[in-house]
Amino acid sequence: xxxxxxxxxxxxxxxxxxxxxxxxxxxxxxxxxxxxxxxxxxxxxxxxxxxxxxxxxxxxxxxxxxxxxxxxxxxxxxxxxxxxxxxxxxx
Numbered sequence: 791x792x793x794x795x796x797x798x799x800x801x802x803x804x805x806x807x808x809x810x811x812x813x814x815x816x817x818x819x820x821x822x823x824x825x826x827x828x829x830x831x832x833x834x835x836x837x838x839x840x841x842x843x844x845x846x847x848x849x850x851x852x853x854x855x856x857x858x859x860x861x862x863x864x865x866x867x868x869x870x871x872x873x874x875x876x877x878x879x880x881x
Contacts, residue, residue, distance in 0.1 A: 812822075
């Protein structure tokens with residue numbers, strides 16, 4: 791047997807065993823579907839909680855950055871000097 795044949799045989803065996811286990815865990819296709827949907831809903835809830843906490847973290851970072859930047863921007867605005875107007879013929 792060549793190594794590729796062995797790999798194919800192992801892959802087939804793993805797929806067959808996995809399918810057998812999955813089928814034995816579910817009493818019927820309906821129950822399997824219900825379990826799958828329940829799993830998806832739990833995953834969605836976890837992702838939503840994670841996204842919410844990350845959003846709060848990013849908002850905190852942005853707020854801290856604004857606190858550091860805004861005083862500098864205000865000083866720069868108040869320090870702007872208007873250029874003098876020069877007209878021709880005056881010296």
